[in-house]
Amino acid sequence: MTGYSKLLMSVAVCLAGAGAEAKTLVYCSEGSPEGFDPAPYTAGTTFDASSRPVYNRLVEFEKGSTTVIPGLAESWEVSEDGLQYTFHLRPGVKFHTTDWFTPTRELTADDVIFSFERQGDAENPWNQYTAGISYEYFNSMDMGSLIESIEKVDDLTVRFSLTRPEAPFLANLAMDFASIMSKEYADQLEADGRMSDLNQQPVGTGPFQLVAYQQDAVIRYRSNPDYWNGQQPIDDLVFAITTDPAVRLQKLQAGECHIMPYPAPADIEAIRSDENLTLMEQPGLNVAYLAYNTQVPPFDNPQVRRALNMAMNKQAIIDAVFQGTGEAAKNPIPPTMWGYNEEIQDDTYDPEAARQMLEEAGVSDLSMKVWAMPVQRPYMPNARRTAELIQEDFAEVGVDVEIVSYEWGEYLDRSSATDRDGAVILGWTGDNGDPDNFLGVLLSCAGVGEANRAQWCNEEFTDLINQAKATSDQEERAELYRQAQVIFKEEAPWATIAHSTVFMPMSSKVQGYVMSPLGSHQFDGVDISE
């Protein structure tokens, strides 16, 4: 242990005084949360500080996977027609007792109904509890048009009626925006005229409760003594907000924090060789791709698209751009997702064959644009560099590439136009661990002109997607998605580039931390050994 952290530890022992020493886990987080109500936000940084420690949802994602398991609902039934979901709430779930609120009752159906109605119903007094608030995920996951009604069957039973059968609905309920709030607390805030406090002083049912937030500096949580899923091994949880990745690593190595996210790729080797640190890694729930505009010739010809795919040297991109922190993608969904088709063969890198295929397709002297994003994204560290490598690769097969870029907001807007000129580099990070969240949103006919940047409308593919949405049988759905991936590979509306690897360095003393495929960081069940 370094000199300074020895000092820290001895001070800690002195402060703890007589009796048991408080076990504190320190997480060096990468940014400040936007607020403590998860519903208006979409950033992982915010969810790590709000929905993950403080709240629970009706259903949750099993640790380390995207499988949905019971949460606040201990069981549920789906009607034959897929339109009714009846949830049976766990009895005896307590809300947090904090400096600003003491609950007088346990979790009931009222709390569930409130949590959703406040987002969906414009008339609800909580809908605009601060000016300009908008419920990004509730809207983009289309919950407004999907949910017909939510009724209270009894204190511990809630029924959701949908307007159409949609299997991913269950996965949506495990997402952060679907966190369950305390209606009693909301009523109290409303009566006191302090509604905006919901975003600063949260009350939930989760494993930790907020103690204090010192803006941009530190977030302190205390373990929830009444947590329904058991006492936490640690007593206190502290987020030390450290925005620079190099400084985060210094803190980790100095013992000032126990665990950190998003190390700089250049530091990975140093972390691996440090005996006091453990490095966890797994492919992220994301994909980076180059989407051709399949409505504009010659890219309306799948042979041309497949030829260009074969001209791309993916490994070079992984090495240069991802610096090894990624793996080549062969499917539009990542390998950590259920329904991933292992059997599919990726396009081989073969410029000769590519050149020939282009000739056979009657394409010569092709000029095209490749769009590169100006910003760094979790799935793509450097789009410009990627575009340059693609430019070189395509030049090998006689295709002339011009690289274009726009400011990020503009880029997103213009790239979704159906008459877009050129192929666009973009990506996607999964929201709910459901394949529909990738395949349906990004590649079905409904997405053309919006998130479907390839403007690709293939009836066979879309049929499979729609069928998979309508049934709740996961095995059946997985089979349908596997078939869909085969069609995707044949038609090649995209060149799938890579899935980035997510790393999580931590002190070797940290026990029980499991990486979430969805990229969230949660600390329930985590312990520190001595």
Place this chain on the structure above:
Amino acid sequence: MIRFILGKLLYLVPTFLGVTIVAFGFVRVLPGDPVLLMAGERGISPERYEQLMQQLGYDQPIWWQYLEFLGRLFRGDLGDSLVTKSPVLGEFLTLFPATVELALCAILLATLIGIPAGVLAAVKRGSWFDQISMGTALIGYSMPIFWWGLLLIILFSGVLAWTPVSGRISLLFYFPEVTGFMLIDSLLSGQDGAFGSALAHLILPTIVLATIPLAVIARQTRSAMLEVLGEDYVRTARAKGLPWRRVVGVHALRNAMIPVVTTIGLQIGVLMAGAILTETIFSWPGIGKWMVDSIFRRDYPAVQGGLLMIAAIVMAVNLIVDLLYGLINPRIRHV
């Protein structure tokens, strides 16, 4: 004297209005539609877009938005952050003491080392001390702050473990914030070791932030001293037989301080504007870091409000410097 002060104050009005126009227009001219950015890859439906634009008031003509903005400004309302939904002014005032504390420590260090170094370099002009100190000043002025800060962390916090890595105080200490100045609050808390921890956390950021002002002040002091030492009255004083130390320390220094005080004042203004790089490296929760985060998030009200507050503070500091200058240098008072 009164007329001098009033004259200075009157200048502030058009300056401040100019700043409001710049703050307002500049932020609007930046590329990036905040609504589209909020939506991300997911995209947004045209109706939703219209709705949000209306809610945020961005659909009104630009001059209307400006007047509305000015109106709220005179009521002390800087608007609400698009991100946290809480008042911008409140956020600024919460974070400002951290920046002030760091800035004051930095300017103190820069002054305590810079002025003696500059004086000595001027007095021993051409000597090895002069060469080395001015050379060091040049290096300090040219060094990339981010790199310098990281270097210090790796050396002193990583390898030697003499100092903590980042933050204002060890996470083990938790006490209510009274003034926002960690040095004061830690003393008030009465907790053992809190003050020491706050002090230890200030060391590296202060050194990093003081580097450029130190270099500037040292060089400025040296040239001012050199100029003064060449004056006739200095030669007269020496001829009268006054000890060299008295000549330099009392007569020369006082006159040389005139431009140096101005420089120090201006440096304070610059530091108050938020030591962005230093705050980012050391996770110092001040307004510099907050401004950068707000820019990245296209949080228009926060950027605008922050710009205005910083401009107001810099103007206030410059006003004080101007007045002080008038105090020290009687010659300009009656212009």
